Amino acid sequence: MTIDPRISAIAEEATEWRHDFHAHPELLYDLDRTSARVADLLRQFGCDEVVTGLGRTGVVGLVHGANRTANRAIGLRADMDALPIEEATGAAYASRTPGRMHACGHDGHTAMLLGAAKHLAANRAFNGSVAFIFQPAEEGGAGAKAMIDDGLFTRFPIDEVYGMHNKPGLAVGEFTIRSGAVMASMDRIEIEIDGVGGHAARPHFAIDPVVVGAQIITALQTIVSRRLDPLDSAVVSITTFNAGSAFNVIPQTARLIGTARALSPDVRDQLERQIEELATHIAKAHGATARVTYGRGYPVTVNHAEQTTFAADTAASLIGDDKVDRELAPMMGAEDFAYMLQERPGSIIFLGNGDSAGLHHPRYDFNDAAIPYGISYWTRLVERALPQSKC
The missing domain is CATH 3.30.70.360 (Alpha-Beta Plaits)
Structure with missing residues (x-):
C-alpha cells in the first residue's frame, strides 16, 4: 500500500498526539484533559461544529462535505479512556500517572480518528456529513450508552456508524472483520x-x-x-x-x-x-x-451484514483483498460499541497491531506503524460511503 503523502504527514502529527494521550491516561468518564485536547484539535482542523460534554465527557466533531446539502451522514467512533494498570513498557512517553495506562490502544484509536478528521476537514472530498465520535468510558462504564442517552443519534442524524479496534497478533497493515456476532x-x-x-x-x-x-x-x-x-x-x-x-x-x-x-x-x-x-x-x-x-452489562456486538461487507471492501481497496480476513473468529471479550450498533447499522473492524503484548497487559503498547493505515481506512471509508457526484 502506498500511503497518500498528505496522510503520511498527518500520521506524524497523530503519533505525537498519541504519545501525549499515552503519557496522560485518564479513566472512564474523568477525561477532562483528554476530551479538552480532542475538542481543541477538532476546532483547529476547522470542523463545522464541535460538541463537548455529550455523555459527560464525550466529544463530537461534525464535518460537512463539498455538498453539505446531501441528505446523508455517517458516524466514526473512537474510545478515549485508559485502564487502572501500572505501566511496564519503559517507553519514553510512558504514563506519568501511577496505576494508570493506555493498555488497550484507545490512545491510538483517538489519534487515528483525529488524523482522519484533520484530513477530511481540509479536503472535504465527499458529499454529506461525518460525525467524529470520541467516546468516554468504554472500559466498563458504558460510555457509548451514555452518549446515546444524551442525544447522540437525535442531535446528529447519523445513518450508519463504524468503529475500529487494534488487534495484537495481526500484522500491521492488515485488517480482520466478520458479519454477525463478533464480541460477546x-x-x-x-x-x-x-x-x-x-x-x-x-x-x-x-x-x-x-x-x-x-x-x-x-x-x-x-x-x-x-x-x-x-x-x-x-x-x-x-x-x-x-x-x-x-x-x-x-x-x-x-x-x-x-x-x-x-x-x-x-x-x-x-x-x-x-x-x-x-x-x-x-x-x-x-x-x-x-x-x-x-x-x-454490554450486549452482544453484532456487525450488520451490508456494512461489514462495505467495511471489508474499503480495507481491501487500500491494501488488497489478501490482507483482509473476512472470517474473524468471534471473541468472548465485550465492547460497548454494541450499543451504537443496536441503534444504527454499522460495523467494527480490527486493525493489526503487530507482535505486541496482549490487550490489558502492563507491557502492551499501541503500534505507531499502524497509524497511517487507520487514518487511510477512515478517510477511504468516508469517501466511498459519501461519494461526490460525477458530472
Whole structure:
C-alpha cells in the first residue's frame, strides 16, 4: 500500500498526539484533559461544529462535505479512556500517572480518528456529513450508552456508524472483520450464600457456605459443557470467592463474584436463568440459601451484514483483498460499541497491531506503524460511503 503523502504527514502529527494521550491516561468518564485536547484539535482542523460534554465527557466533531446539502451522514467512533494498570513498557512517553495506562490502544484509536478528521476537514472530498465520535468510558462504564442517552443519534442524524479496534497478533497493515456476532455480551454474577457458622471441629452443627460455594462453582461449569447446545458459545467464570476470617471457624456467609459471556441474546437468557436455578437449588439441598444478582452489562456486538461487507471492501481497496480476513473468529471479550450498533447499522473492524503484548497487559503498547493505515481506512471509508457526484 502506498500511503497518500498528505496522510503520511498527518500520521506524524497523530503519533505525537498519541504519545501525549499515552503519557496522560485518564479513566472512564474523568477525561477532562483528554476530551479538552480532542475538542481543541477538532476546532483547529476547522470542523463545522464541535460538541463537548455529550455523555459527560464525550466529544463530537461534525464535518460537512463539498455538498453539505446531501441528505446523508455517517458516524466514526473512537474510545478515549485508559485502564487502572501500572505501566511496564519503559517507553519514553510512558504514563506519568501511577496505576494508570493506555493498555488497550484507545490512545491510538483517538489519534487515528483525529488524523482522519484533520484530513477530511481540509479536503472535504465527499458529499454529506461525518460525525467524529470520541467516546468516554468504554472500559466498563458504558460510555457509548451514555452518549446515546444524551442525544447522540437525535442531535446528529447519523445513518450508519463504524468503529475500529487494534488487534495484537495481526500484522500491521492488515485488517480482520466478520458479519454477525463478533464480541460477546458481558454480565456480572454475584451469589450471596447464607449458611450456619460454627466451630471447624464440629461441622455437623454448622451449614458450611464454603462447601456450598465450592459445589456451586463446579456445577456452574456444567451449564456450558452440558446444558447448552455444543454449537453455542458461552463462558461462565467465577473469579472471586470470599468467606471466613479464621482457620478454625466455619463462616456464616460466602460470596461469589464472576462473569457470564454469550454470543447471542437467547444464550444470554439461558445463562441467567440456569445460574439462578443451580445456585439456589444447590444451596437449598444443603440447608443454606443463595441469592443471585445477575447484572446485565454490554450486549452482544453484532456487525450488520451490508456494512461489514462495505467495511471489508474499503480495507481491501487500500491494501488488497489478501490482507483482509473476512472470517474473524468471534471473541468472548465485550465492547460497548454494541450499543451504537443496536441503534444504527454499522460495523467494527480490527486493525493489526503487530507482535505486541496482549490487550490489558502492563507491557502492551499501541503500534505507531499502524497509524497511517487507520487514518487511510477512515478517510477511504468516508469517501466511498459519501461519494461526490460525477458530472
